[in-house]
Amino acid sequence: MIEALAQYTFLQNAFAAALLGAVAAGVVGTLVSVNRMSSLAGSVAHASFGGLGLAYAASFPHLLGALLFSLVSALGIGVISLRYRERADTAIAAFWAIGMAAGLVLIKLSGGYAVDLMSYLFGSIMAVPGRDLILMGLLDLVVLLFVAGFFRELVAISYDSEFSRVQGIRVGLLFMLFLCVVALTVVMLIRVVGLIMVIAMLTIPPAIARMFVGRVGRMMAASAVIAAVLSVGGLALAWYTGLQGGPMIILLSGATYLTAFLVRGESS
Amino acid sequence: MSVNAVELENVTFSFSSGHPVLRCVSLEVEPRDFLAVIGPNGGGKTTLMKIVLGLLEPDSGRVRVFGRPPAQARRHMGYVPQDTTFKRDFPIRALDAVLMGRLQGIRPFSGYSRQDREAALERMSMLGIEDLAEKKVGNLSGGQRQRVFIARALATDPDLLLLDEPAASVDPSNQESFYHLLGELNDRITIVMVTHDVGAVSSYVKTVACLNVGLASHGEGLDHGSMAEAYGCPIELLAHGVPHRLLGEKRDLEGDVD
Numbered sequence: 001m002i003e004a005l006a007q008y009t010f011l012q013n014a015f016a017a018a019l020l021g022a023v024a025a026g027v028v029g030t031l032v033s034v035n036r037m038s039s040l041a042g043s044v045a046h047a048s049f050g051g052l053g054l055a056y057a058a059s060f061p062h063l064l065g066a067l068l069f070s071l072v073s074a075l076g077i078g079v080i081s082l083r084y085r086e087r088a089d090t091a092i093a094a095f096w097a098i099g100m101a102a103g104l105v106l107i108k109l110s111g112g113y114a115v116d117l118m119s120y121l122f123g124s125i126m127a128v129p130g131r132d133l134i135l136m137g138l139l140d141l142v143v144l145l146f147v148a149g150f151f152r153e154l155v156a157i158s159y160d161s162e163f164s165r166v167q168g169i170r171v172g173l174l175f176m177l178f179l180c181v182v183a184l185t186v187v188m189l190i191r192v193v194g195l196i197m198v199i200a201m202l203t204i205p206p207a208i209a210r211m212f213v214g215r216v217g218r219m220m221a222a223s224a225v226i227a228a229v230l231s232v233g234g235l236a237l238a239w240y241t242g243l244q245g246g247p248m249i250i251l252l253s254g255a256t257y258l259t260a261f262l263v264r265g266e267s268s
Numbered sequence: 269m270s271v272n273a274v275e276l277e278n279v280t281f282s283f284s285s286g287h288p289v290l291r292c293v294s295l296e297v298e299p300r301d302f303l304a305v306i307g308p309n310g311g312g313k314t315t316l317m318k319i320v321l322g323l324l325e326p327d328s329g330r331v332r333v334f335g336r337p338p339a340q341a342r343r344h345m346g347y348v349p350q351d352t353t354f355k356r357d358f359p360i361r362a363l364d365a366v367l368m369g370r371l372q373g374i375r376p377f378s379g380y381s382r383q384d385r386e387a388a389l390e391r392m393s394m395l396g397i398e399d400l401a402e403k404k405v406g407n408l409s410g411g412q413r414q415r416v417f418i419a420r421a422l423a424t425d426p427d428l429l430l431l432d433e434p435a436a437s438v439d440p441s442n443q444e445s446f447y448h449l450l451g452e453l454n455d456r457i458t459i460v461m462v463t464h465d466v467g468a469v470s471s472y473v474k475t476v477a478c479l480n481v482g483l484a485s486h487g488e489g490l491d492h493g494s495m496a497e498a499y500g501c502p503i504e505l506l507a508h509g510v511p512h513r514l515l516g517e518k519r520d521l522e523g524d525v526d
Contacts, residue, residue, distance in 0.1 A: 006465070014452075034355075034358055034359065036355075084284075105443040148377065150374065150376060151379075152367075152371060152375075152379065152380065153371065153374050153375075153380075155360070155364070156368050156371055158358070159354075159355065159358050159360055159365070159368070160349065160353075160354070160368070161347060162318075162321075162323055162353075163347055163349060163368060163420070164368070165322075165323060166321050166322070166323070166342050166345060166347045167342070167368065167369070167371040167372060167373070167424070168342055168343075168371075168372055168373040169371060169373060169374055170373075170374060174374065186282070192287055208383050210357075210359055212359065213359065214359045214404045215360065215361060215364065216359055216360065219359050
């Protein structure tokens with residue numbers, strides 16, 4: 001594989017994309033996990049399919065469409081859950097399904113049969129163009145700057161939003177900004193594992209990390225490292241078996257989580 | 269400072285469902301008072317506390333904390349929420365939880381300073397929990413966790429400490445020392461505590477108020493029986509000899525019941 005890696009640009013790009021995705025997945029996934037927001041992340045990922053459909057029908061860049069819909073759904077769910085907490089669950093389910101339905105209808109209307117859209121559902125890590133890597137790198141930068149800039153406040157609102165408000169923190173504003181960062185991360189990971197499996201990339205590495213560390217910052221670092229190892233490992237497995245990259249990353253992640261759970265339990 | 273720590277004037281609040289949770293509640297809390305607000309579950313105690321904190325806006329009525337609207341008085345308030353609201357599995361050390369009390373608004377790209385850490389540890393040692401600093405909050409006992417959250421509230425250097433059901437997680441054998449601690453803090457700090465557990469009201473409490481949405485029956489000639497009926501306040505508590513207040517229309521009907 002090392003020789004192939006030296007030889008093929010697509011393979012180099014695949015590993016680069018996996019590593020870039022792992023950084024955002026670990027850092028944002030940790031906050032998603034401690035806030036128990038994995039279904040929200042899943043909803044945002046699936047809603048982005050509507051944007052992909054729109055971009056396909058209206059012929060503009062696919063990822064732009066995905067980003068548009070993921071941002072709208074994230075902010076929509078955010079507003080609803082801040083105003084009417086008990087409706088959050090409904091909003092999550094609705095955006096999830098409506099996004100998928102809109103995507104399918106838009107593809108059909110555009111007369112397509114869009115094979116390449118399938119790659120967004122299941123990922124296309126072996127076919128990441130170079131310019132997407134630059135975009136992913138920039139998104140990583142945005143995510144890291146955001147989390148580094150507001151680290152104390154993000155931990156505080158995640159742990160105890162009411163106390164944070166009494167401390168003068170604008171919880172709603174920061175929460176909405178965080179949801180935008182989740183949306184960015186989701187779109188970035190669609191390239192790697194596909195929108196159906198994004199939720200696993202965001203939840204499994206932090207779930208493994210929290211068995212070993214007891215602080216949010218360390219959990220972010222550990223999650224990013226674990227996500228990177230699992231992504232690279234999954235890609236290697238895919239290369240040797242001739243199977244798909246995204247699904248192999250997820251299967252390896254699932255098996256690792258199960259093993260860690262059995263060995264370690266829910267300690268720490 | 270002669271201005272009242274808390275002043276509520278005819279405060280009414282209802283959730284979107286429309287059913288009033290608080291009706292025409294008026295209350296004055298003097299500086300250095302130790303007020304226990306008692307009443308049944310669903311009587312609006314937590315809502316009252318959140319209105320004082322500025323977390324909820326009343327439908328009508330006036331709220332002042334040290335003479336200012338709650339949002340402008342937040343620096344003076346330390347809040348100890350109900351223990352049940354915490355995420356037990358959250359990865360956070362006791363010290364980091366206490367450090368939250370040092371936050372003041374959003375300050376991008378800044379960490380906790382050395383002074384913040386010293387202040388947090390100082391509050392923790394005051395409460396006898398400095399050796400728990402590195403422990404995960406979720407792994408502490410109920411009483412230890414309670415002290416962590418009091419330390420956090422004290423880390424804000426409050427003039428007013430607001431506690432929501434503080435006794436719920438303290439096991440009975442530790443209650444006396446817990447109230448002794450609050451009593452000591454009360455030398456410097458005004459304390460308002462809400463509880464449904466009337467047995468929790470101790471001799472350190474200076475004033476008791478009963479809250480059940482609002483005043484159901486009022487006027488002269490209140491006797492222990494009708495009061496107990498209206499507010500769910502037990503007779504023996506009313507006989508404690510502490511100033512007893514009713515929250516509701518026509519301002520507080522203050523006076524010793526005995």
